[in-house]
Amino acid sequence: MNKNELNLVTSKFTSGFGVTIFNTTINLYILTVYNSGEILGKVMAIAGISSVISSLLGGYLSDYYNKKSLLKFLDISSLILCLIAIPLSYTNNLMVILVLVFLLNMNNNFSSPVFKSLIPDIVTKDKIPRFNSRLATINELNKIGTPIVATYFFSRQIIDIQEVLFINAITYLLSYIYVNKVDIIDKNLAHFRKVSFFQSYKSSYSYIHKNHLLAYLVYTGFFSNIFLGGFNLILPLYATEVLGNNELYGIFLSFEAVGVLLGVFSSNLIKLDEKLISERILLLISGFLLIIPSIWVSKYSIILVCFILNFSLGRYNIALQNYIQINVEKGYLGKVFAVIFTLSALSGPLGSVVFGYITNIFLKDIFIIISIGIILINLIWILWVIKERYNEKKHIDN
Structure with a gap:
């Protein structure tokens, strides 16, 4: 550095x-x-x-x-x-x-x-990938x-x-x-005609939708955060009402933090997938593991899920940031990140409200719902990218 x-x-x-x-x-x-x-x-x-x-x-x-x-x-x-x-x-x-x-x-x-x-x-x-990884680790x-x-x-x-x-x-x-x-190394930055706030985001919305992979990244992030919001809500409830120990909630949060840290650190050692397929596969595996607490009611099942899910998220978030910074035009870069931050800010509370209502009906089985959501979102992405790669290869062969 x-x-x-x-x-x-x-x-x-x-x-x-x-x-x-x-x-x-x-x-x-x-x-x-x-x-x-x-x-x-x-x-x-x-x-x-x-x-x-x-x-x-x-x-x-x-x-x-x-x-x-x-x-x-x-x-x-x-x-x-x-x-x-x-x-x-x-x-x-x-x-x-x-x-x-x-x-x-x-x-x-x-x-x-x-x-x-x-x-x-x-x-x-x-x-950029190595820099983002080090920044996230810190x-x-x-x-x-x-x-x-x-x-x-x-x-x-x-x-x-x-x-x-x-x-x-x-x-x-x-x-x-x-x-x-800090010195700006790119002295030949493009200058974009200034437009109004709403026109700016309208053009950014159109830009996102022209890139199908980018659009799907943005929208799957929104829906993923709804389910992750439900997961964060269920942790203190599971600790207090199912396991009967308030102190376990702090332990769960600690393993989440350690999982993210090691996930981010691993991106320095194991190369991230440019199309995020490897990271999506990790999230897919995490989705299947989310079923375990519904079957095996134990603090260890939650600790396992907290660690692996957040390890996967740590790698995925770095890969996502790399993809956007490398592939999005500089004139849209700030607004694309703003859209992602905004959707994230909205989806977390939305997930808490939705799953807060569901927990009043049944608590332990809610992990199955969250699991299905995480699995489907990441499975669709993996199949989408495989299809895109197949079409590109077919086009080159022809």
Whole structure:
């Protein structure tokens, strides 16, 4: 990894470190101060709404404005927001907290499509897969270690929300410094005529549908996340109501995180499939394994499924990002990522609502429904790509 790439990774890690600390402790802070699951639900809903709005806006602006300048602006605005919020947080005013959560999550989700669309301007095409793999590995290590440290210090009152906001502000400052050091290697970037927000996404929708594989990637991602949302919902219910042990839920989440981390790390050692067939086969196998908890009611069956499913997802997400960054035109790159982020933000809660209703009817057998959904979605993709390859070969032979 050269100095330019290292600056980009360091910028992402530092800001992500601050965001993870904030998102972890804000939930504990709300439960400590307000002692209300309802208020926590409102905060999570606010965060979800902001992610939808900001992802679309970030995708639109990243295709028409300087991406590096956008990231620098987001870092500075987030830094100022954190500093302003420090004295206001002493009031324990709920409206202050809601606005703070909305704006910080908006800035964070705004930067996601901008950052991902910037990578091809910084990293040469042949190095994108390895760069994405290393970046994802670092991000997953952050997700595993940072919440544990943040929870430990906050629970023991070593830090409070004011210290968390100050730490967050420092990480945004560091992110700004490292983004500022990044040099754009692609000096001959195409300039696209600026159009309105709605016209822009209308053209992007048409662009996605012209590429059948890309369209199917986007839509299968949406439906897959609905079933994965159901899986995430069922984990705490299975731990408490079926196995009767609340602490098992934390263990399940730990094995999910380790699975993702090892899946991402394995992409450095085992080459990813450009058409994602190998990664889809892994998800297909994971789909079949999801049947096991319905047959074998045990914490070990859930641990096995959590690990293998998330190992497969870790590899798949890297392969998906590689495919988009290499195959999508730069004029559409930010908006395509924004569409994916937006659909993901919508599908997770939708899956929770749908499967939340189903769990009221039957609980243990819900794994079979999730299993069938994951199997069908990935099986269709595998057959689709095999058919495309057969048609290409037939065309060449003729």
